Structures are given as structure tokens and as C-alpha cells.
Amino acid sequence: MAVPPNRVESTLLRRINERRLLEVIQSQGPSSRAMLTRASGLTAPTVSKAVDSLLQRGLVEELEPVEQAFGRPGKLVRMASQSGAVLGVVIDTQTCCTAAAGLDGTVTEEQTRRFTTPDDYLTLIDMIERDCRAVMTDSTGKLHGVGVSVPGLINDRLGEIVFSPNLRLLDKRNPSRDLQQRLGVPCLLLQETDGLCLSERMYGEARGLDDFAVLDASFGLGLAVMSGGHLLAGHSGMAGEIGHITVVADGLRCGCGNRGCLETLATDAALVRMLAEKLGRPLDLKAAADLLDERSADFQHEIRFVTEYLAIAIATAINIFNPTTLFVHGTLLAAESDRFARVLERVKQRTLTASLADCTIVAARSSKRQGAIAGIMHHLTNAWAPTVR
Numbered sequence: 001m002a003v004p005p006n007r008v009e010s011t012l013l014r015r016i017n018e019r020r021l022l023e024v025i026q027s028q029g030p031s032s033r034a035m036l037t038r039a040s041g042l043t044a045p046t047v048s049k050a051v052d053s054l055l056q057r058g059l060v061e062e063l064e065p066v067e068q069a070f071g072r073p074g075k076l077v078r079m080a081s082q083s084g085a086v087l088g089v090v091i092d093t094q095t096c097c098t099a100a101a102g103l104d105g106t107v108t109e110e111q112t113r114r115f116t117t118p119d120d121y122l123t124l125i126d127m128i129e130r131d132c133r134a135v136m137t138d139s140t141g142k143l144h145g146v147g148v149s150v151p152g153l154i155n156d157r158l159g160e161i162v163f164s165p166n167l168r169l170l171d172k173r174n175p176s177r178d179l180q181q182r183l184g185v186p187c188l189l190l191q192e193t194d195g196l197c198l199s200e201r202m203y204g205e206a207r208g209l210d211d212f213a214v215l216d217a218s219f220g221l222g223l224a225v226m227s228g229g230h231l232l233a234g235h236s237g238m239a240g241e242i243g244h245i246t247v248v249a250d251g252l253r254c255g256c257g258n259r260g261c262l263e264t265l266a267t268d269a270a271l272v273r274m275l276a277e278k279l280g281r282p283l284d285l286k287a288a289a290d291l292l293d294e295r296s297a298d299f300q301h302e303i304r305f306v307t308e309y310l311a312i313a314i315a316t317a318i319n320i321f322n323p324t325t326l327f328v329h330g331t332l333l334a335a336e337s338d339r340f341a342r343v344l345e346r347v348k349q350r351t352l353t354a355s356l357a358d359c360t361i362v363a364a365r366s367s368k369r370q371g372a373i374a375g376i377m378h379h380l381t382n383a384w385a386p387t388v389r
């Protein structure tokens, strides 16, 4: 028997209200029903009904209020941190990690596992499945979904990673589809810089911002742009590949096959490569960071060189997208305050003055691990109901 149209409408309306409350709880933290009523603009009975439904579905949980300064405050409602769980999987060029979190998104080292990225794809999926099952045995909550953060180019229409210049075993693969078959829960594939962007908005300094961008200058060079509250995707989801803009016509060979890409000059990986060349021995990121902390005077030329190109990358993002805030993710230049200050000095020389005046540039605090968690939470919230704003 067909469902009457008004029934469909009321179900949709109920879900839209529930989504609204999920968003309020995600942005302002544990809230009483009275606080939710004020913040959502919904009526008290509607809020109450929606909270009951979310409780029943295990998306939120109630806890006793800590302070009781004025009269008797109601119980607080928060994202389910005990009864519900999501997993974040980060596939990266050197190390992969799997982390479990409650629906509040809190990630801990105790619930994180790491392994060195293997050479073949099937071993990779086996190891991720093993770690997903392992972190879930320590978690008490029901598993709602898994976010899988990957480097490389994801074509949303084809539903696969079409090209991953720095981790070729991912080419033409969809690890989230393969994991979904094994784990039996929704798994979401997301580009790693998009994950960082969602994480800054959900858990970081970009809460409440609709127009900002994240530049990842760690191994690859990627850009994610939140424009008008939506992630800029392009026709097939492949927008933001700032790293493969040619800046030196006959420069170094890039992982993408072209020469002189910005990615080969402006990243942590570029600085590590230059330090290793100077020393005549291989170097990993941690060793490079220690070296720069201890003997930065010996590597002024290399630091200045990569600083210059990172400034060009930042200026490009600001000139083209006019973000209110640009978050820069990286270890060697972005996460160290003196070196980052020198990058920002150079940005002034490269950016249109009016665009720069409109933008704050800060070091990103989010991790790709938190990004994978933010990605699946964003997906689950979107899957619940459309937004009406």
C-alpha cells in the first residue's frame, strides 16, 4: 500500500528538525532541551520529540548537568560518545592509521592503530580491516560508519580514485567500497584535504565559518575550499589540485608525470628532499624536523627556497578563492611559529593587498585522522535529512 503524501512529508519534516538539532549539538556541545529550543528556533514540544527520536536511534545520549547554579536545569543532550561509534581510516604514503571515536568525534591515542603502508593493495585492505576490528573490540558503542581519507584524485561520478600520484597502488581503486563489503557498515571515501576542511569546521577554529580554505602542504599539496557552506567539488569532485600547477616550466619530475609542479617545491616533502640531498643521506620527516630545530642556521638556503614557494601557494589560494580564513597544514614550516612567520612575511609580497586584508592565515590544528572522522560524521548527518538553510 502506498504511503499517503502527508505521511511522507511529516517524516521528512521530522528528520529535518532532527538534523537541525544534531547540527546545534555538534556546534555548541552538550545542551539542555531548553538550550536546544533557543538555538534551533524550533518549539519546545518539537525539540522534545526530536530529542527522544535521536536518543532512541542512538545518535545522542543524555547526561546529568554538572552545575546547578540556577534552579534545576534539565539533563544535557550530547552526541553519543559511549553508545555510538565511528571509525576514521587514513591511508597515506608512508603510514596508515585507524582510529575509533564516539559520535562526538573525540579521538584518543589509545583507540588508534598504525602500520607502515604496504606495497600492494590487497594487503593494505587486509591490514585496515584487521585494525578496524581491533579498535572496535575496545569500543563500547554501535558502529555507525567509517570515513576513509586518501591522497589523490577521487572521481565522484566514477566512484573511485582515478589517480594517486604519490601512492599509485590506489589508482582505479575504491578502498571504502571494499571495506564496506567486509565490515557491513557505511564507508565513505574522502580526499584527505577535504577531510581536513570538514574537521576544521566541525571540531576546529572554523566552527560557524562558511567561506574558508585549507591548504595541505605536507606530502602532497592540496587545497579544499568551503564556499558558501559547501565544499567546492567541481564537475566530478576533483577540484582543488593546486599542487599540480606548473611553476617551473622545466623543473623536477612530479609524481603526476609533469615537470615543475608547485607540489615539488612548496611542501614538507620538498624540504625533506632538499635536506637529504645536502646531507647526502636519506631522511624522514621526524629526522628533518629535529635537524631544523637543532641546526636551522645550516639550512637557511633550503628553508628560504621552500618558504618562497609555500608563500606562492598560499597567495594563489587567497587570490583565487577570497577565503575569510586560510588554514595551512604542514609540519616543518606551518607548525613552527618562527618559520611560519617568515612564510607569512613572504605571502605579503605575493598576494593582492585587498584579498590579503580580507583573510586571516593560521596554522591548521586538525589531523588527517580527525579529518576522516569528520568526513563520516558529515556524511551521516547529511544522510539523515537534507538541510533547509
Ligand SMILES: [Zn+2]
Binding pocket: 243, 244, 245, 254, 255, 256, 257, 258, 261, 263
Ligand atoms: Zn604534478
